[in-house]
Amino acid sequence: MNLERENVTQANRSEASGQSTQKIVVGTSLLKRNDEQAHKLRENFSQKSILVVNLLSSPGSGKTSLLEKTLIDLQKKIRMGVVVGDLQTDRDAQRLQNRGAGVVAITTGTVCHLEAAMVSRSLSSLDLDSLDLLFIENVGNLVCPARFDLGEDYRIVILSTTEGEDKPLKYPFIFQSANLVLINKMDLAELADFNMDVACENIKMVAPQAMIIPISVKKGLGLADWYQWLLKHYETKKEYPINKFAEAVRH
Amino acid sequence: MHEFSLMEATLELVSELVPTHSIDQIISLTLRVGEASGVVPEALGFAFEALAEQLPYSSAKLKIELVPVRCCCQSCQFTFAPESFIYECPNCGNLHAEVLQGKELELVSIELDSWNSLSPAPVSMELN
Numbered sequence: 001m002n003l004e005r006e007n008v009t010q011a012n013r014s015e016a017s018g019q020s021t022q023k024i025v026v027g028t029s030l031l032k033r034n035d036e037q038a039h040k041l042r043e044n045f046s047q048k049s050i051l052v053v054n055l056l057s058s059p060g061s062g063k064t065s066l067l068e069k070t071l072i073d074l075q076k077k078i079r080m081g082v083v084v085g086d087l088q089t090d091r092d093a094q095r096l097q098n099r100g101a102g103v104v105a106i107t108t109g110t111v112c113h114l115e116a117a118m119v120s121r122s123l124s125s126l127d128l129d130s131l132d133l134l135f136i137e138n139v140g141n142l143v144c145p146a147r148f149d150l151g152e153d154y155r156i157v158i159l160s161t162t163e164g165e166d167k168p169l170k171y172p173f174i175f176q177s178a179n180l181v182l183i184n185k186m187d188l189a190e191l192a193d194f195n196m197d198v199a200c201e202n203i204k205m206v207a208p209q210a211m212i213i214p215i216s217v218k219k220g221l222g223l224a225d226w227y228q229w230l231l232k233h234y235e236t237k238k239e240y241p242i243n244k245f246a247e248a249v250r251h
Numbered sequence: 252m253h254e255f256s257l258m259e260a261t262l263e264l265v266s267e268l269v270p271t272h273s274i275d276q277i278i279s280l281t282l283r284v285g286e287a288s289g290v291v292p293e294a295l296g297f298a299f300e301a302l303a304e305q306l307p308y309s310s311a312k313l314k315i316e317l318v319p320v321r322c323c324c325q326s327c328q329f330t331f332a333p334e335s336f337i338y339e340c341p342n343c344g345n346l347h348a349e350v351l352q353g354k355e356l357e358l359v360s361i362e363l364d365s366w367n368s369l370s371p372a373p374v375s376m377e378l379n
Contacts, residue, residue: 020364020365021363021364022362022363023360023361024269024362025359026358026360027359027360028264030257030260030282031260032264034260112253113256146289147253169336172337204346205337205339206337208346209347
């Protein structure tokens with residue numbers, strides 16, 4: 001850590017109680033280390049013009065199924081890689097194998113979110129020079145990953161219809177950080193009594209900046225829109241590799 | 252419990268800032284935590300107790316200053332304190348707001364029980 005000494009040693013003597021105390025004034029973000037690491041990752045990704053997308057959702061909302069389908073459907077158009085985070089097992093990574101993309105698993109042990117340093121370490125197993133798009137599948141969790149920048153360009157939060165339309169109100173921070181919200185399992189909406197209008201209204205209230213795309217990975221609904229979103233941002237990334245905005249909103 | 256990771260980062264920061272010979276003189280750490288930081292202060296306290304148990308300053312106190320959220324409406328520039336996590340402007344009803352404060356997660360200061368404890372050697376004033 002590279003803290004400037006002047007910044008740190010502003011002595012503040014207080015001897016009122018007969019005991020002298022000193023205060024070291026710090027003023028440093030608790031996320032400093034992660035943010036620095038994320039900055040390095042972002043620079044590296046920009047140099048190689050790789051579009052990086054951080055996928056967040058609660059467990060079981062369909063992150064891995066979405067990626068399975070996406071890797072197959074887009075493999076002729078762009079070169080993709082995936083970093084998959086899970087507390088235990090590499091089952092998700094195995095599901096994503098042999099689909100034309102490089103896949104690396106991060107087993108976090110007990111840590112409930114991915115951190116930039118974990119992503120950084122995992123990248124040695126991927127050939128970044130042969131990638132156009134990197135997906136980071138975060139640990140299934142709507143709370144903990146919110147504040148950890150991973151050097152991504154965009155954040156995508158997946159909400160599935162079986163979770164109910166009030167999730168955005170219950171977990172505002174993660175939705176507030178989203179660029180895009182995918183509403184998955186639309187084929188189950190009716191069975192789950194999911195009210196699409198209310199869900200969209202809730203998302204718009206906490207995350208007015210987020211675009212919304214309803215999909216069903218199982219039935220293939222809305223996937224064309226999702227692919228169009230990805231390909232459009234991939235084209236933009238090729239043209240403008242440096243995404244300063246992404247860092248400004250996350251730090 | 253991402254608060255655990257954050258507390259680990261905090262204690263690492265502390266160990267970099269306080270000389271080894273003074274580390275047992277830490278009386279308190281002060282953090283600034285925004286109400287929209289996505290962090291639960293109680294969970295930070297719990298993580299601190301669990302992690303500090305092994306440290307020379309295990310009796311040190313964790314002080315947390317809570318920072319309320321303040322927003323600036325991106326449409327009419329009205330500044331306001333939102334009532335919930337829906338940042339609706341009370342002036343014009345717009346939902347797009349810039350968060351001016353309330354996302355803080357900072358180590359503000361470290362308090363040591365001797366003003367001399369940052370000197371290069373562990374020598375007290377009297378001995379000098």
